[in-house]
Amino acid sequence: MHTKIADPSTPLVVDDLENGTFRVNRRAFTDPAVLEAERKLVFDQCWLYVGHESELPERGSFIKRKVGGRPVIFVRDEEGIVRVLFDTCSHRGNTLGTAARSGTTNRFVCFYHGWTFNLRGALINVPDEKAWGGCLDHGKLGLGAPPRLDNYRGLFFMSVKSDIVDLKAYLGGATEYIDDMIDMTDSEMAIAPGQQSYSMKANWKLLVENSADVYHAPFTHQRFFTQFIKDIGADLQEWQKMAQQTTDNRVIGFENGHSVVDVPAGPLPMNASDPALLSDLRQKLTEKYGAERVARMLDRSRNLIIFPNLILISAWRTIRTFYPTSTDYMEIDAWAFVGKNDSPELREMRFNNFIAFLGPAGFGTPDDVEALDRCQKGFAATEMAWTDLSKGMKRPGGALANDEYQMRNLWRRWAQMMDPQYKSSDEKSNAMAPNNQP
Secondary structure, three states: OOOOOOOOOOOOEEEEOOOOEEEEEOHHHHOHHHHHHHHHHOHHHOOEEEEEHHHOOOOOEEEEEEEOOEEEEEEEOOOOOEEEEEOOOOOOOOOEOOOOOEEEOOOEEEOOOOOEEOOOOOEEEOOOHHHHOOOOOHHHOOOOOOOEEEEEOOEEEEEOOOOOOOHHHHHHHHHHHHHHHHOOOOOOEEEOOOOEEEEEOOOHHHHHHHOOOOOOHHHHOHHHHHHHHHHOOOOHHHHHHHHHOOOOOEEEEOHHHOEEEEEEOOOOHHHHHOHHHHHHHHHHHHHHHOHHHHHHHHHEEEEEEEOOOEEEEOOOOEEEEEEEEEOOEEEEEEEEEEEOOOOHHHHHHHHHHHHHHOOOOOOOHHHHHHHHHHHHHHOOOOOOOEEEOOOOOOOOOOEOOOOOHHHHHHHHHHHHHHOOOOOOOOOOEOOOOHHHOO
């Protein structure tokens, strides 16, 4: 099966389960026509993450963000209702307010000509309005808003597709893993103040792949897994043994291109730096949820991909989203989530865990930036036209987490959206094998 974009003579995705071959034509990473099609056929057809309700603590709280390439205002209005408004004045298009990206306000004023809107987006004042001779229709000149806005457990998503399925249906089986990540604390989840914002000179789909790629970790992140793990006092041999075994790591693919990689947590900084804090947290969570679910939440590490561009990373308590500005450049934002009532010691431990690996100054993110930047540079050798993602496709019993099933799952959904005639192969992961249960 294959899909075609821009050049009908060459497929972009070759999915041959019978022969154990899955390939992606590298034009999918370099062709501007592909990116233009993605904006309309992928991003504009999906639910896209905006933010968490805890980021808007009071009426009038607002945050400016880009979602799906559009400038938006994430705001809690006068009645406490969370809204998303397009950040563009209905008069001449200017973005609203001052340069502040967040804060509290009771109105949005256009810097250019002073048009003023309330927190619901209604136009409430126009300087020198008499010049319109009574013909200015306030009702038609409010701020625009995406036709669909919904949330799952405080995580807000928007869609510009008015007839898209409900958010919970879109998330499907991924909701169980979202629940586990949200409930990893003994108090209400909250986003820590601030965010990590950085960029990569690489195609956005490379970061989707990378965010759930177990295969690359011991090679790309040698400093972390051979030096830092040892420096924090964790058992390096224990970690290496865990990394090499394959009977307790798995990957599950869901509908709509979502997938989760599920592996033993191993000697993470949080687990090693203060065992007493973790023991106290485990006890509280066990009283609340039971030992079996707590084992899933604390003893396993999950990277959850919500197609197309949202990643939730349990080990680092991280939410990450990104969007392309060109075929070879993307902008990334990431947030740390904590418990609203975490003790100062537990919160410090979680912050240290968050910044130790992810972000521009962490052990992991600079490695990934370098790796994906080099992939994009390598695509300039157009004679090498194909990327191979076949690992585990013919593994007896189905693919495991350190195979490439999760990449194939997202590419299959991508291909279906780019070409409705595409039909993917019926590949199974090893997720439900008896020896892979926690």
